[in-house]
Amino acid sequence: MYGLILSHEEARLVLYDHSGTMISSGINIHSDAATFVRLISALGSRKFSLAGFDESIFYSTSGARYMKSIDEQGQLTLYELLELVHNNRDQVTGPACSCWIGRPVGGVDKVAIKEYWRSSGSDTDEITFLLKAKKVEGFVAVVAIEHGVNRELSTFRQRSSNRVLRRYIDGFHPFDNRFFTRVIMKASGEKVHRFKDGLQLLCALKDAVQG
Numbered sequence: 523m524y525g526l527i528l529s530h531e532e533a534r535l536v537l538y539d540h541s542g543t544m545i546s547s548g549i550n551i552h553s554d555a556a557t558f559v560r561l562i563s564a565l566g567s568r569k570f571s572l573a574g575f576d577e578s579i580f581y582s583t584s585g586a587r588y589m590k591s592i593d594e595q596g597q598l599t600l601y602e603l604l605e606l607v608h609n610n611r612d613q614v615t616g617p618a619c620s621c622w623i624g625r626p627v628g629g630v631d632k633v634a635i636k637e638y639w640r641s642s643g644s645d646t647d648e649i650t651f652l653l654k655a656k657k658v659e660g661f662v663a664v665v666a667i668e669h670g671v672n673r674e675l676s677t678f679r680q681r682s683s684n685r686v687l688r689r690y691i692d693g694f695h696p697f698d699n700r701f702f703t704r705v706i707m708k709a710s711g712e713k714v715h716r717f718k719d720g721l722q723l724l725c726a727l728k729d730a731v732q733g
């Protein structure tokens with residue numbers, strides 16, 4: 523996500539991502555007005571990806587929310603997002619995990635969609651175990667996985683330091699590179715808080731362990 527710190531003389535471009543913050547040196551808005559105008563034009567563009575937004579999630583004119591992703595065959599498809607069930611709204615850095623309940627457009631069966639930014643230092647991760655357990659009876663069934671393809675934090679940081687902004691961005695500091703990951707699974711049941719009592723929860727855990 524990009525932002526601009528502005529005073530009566532200077533502007534500073536700020537990049538927030540899930541590994542921290544980058545901030546530029548001061549840009550004199552009077553002596554370098556052309557660069558200042560270019561920054562304002564980019565940040566105010568209707569192409570939301572220039573400001574750091576994920577354009578694979580969008581609203582229709584009717585107010586319904588959709589996500590462009592892939593299906594079980596790896597083909598581009600559209601999912602209607604029915605409910606946001608988890609979101610780390612209080613964190614800027616870190617994996618920033620979000621979970622949705624959705625449904626393929628034209629389909630019937632619901633899916634659970636989990637997306638997060640995976641640390642580059644992870645030797646093993648959730649994807650490894652999900653793929654190994656894909657055909658295990660009683661285990662959550664993976665529909666599709668998107669991860670790491672042209673969507674890593676280092677790519678965005680390099681883009682921010684190219685061309686006209688190169689002379690304004692301070693030197694790179696060590697940071698934890700992260701890779702975007704989206705896992706689409708078949709929805710397995712209701713959420714924990716919807717159990718009527720503790721016994722229902724324990725029975726569900728017992729069934730899960732037994733497979």
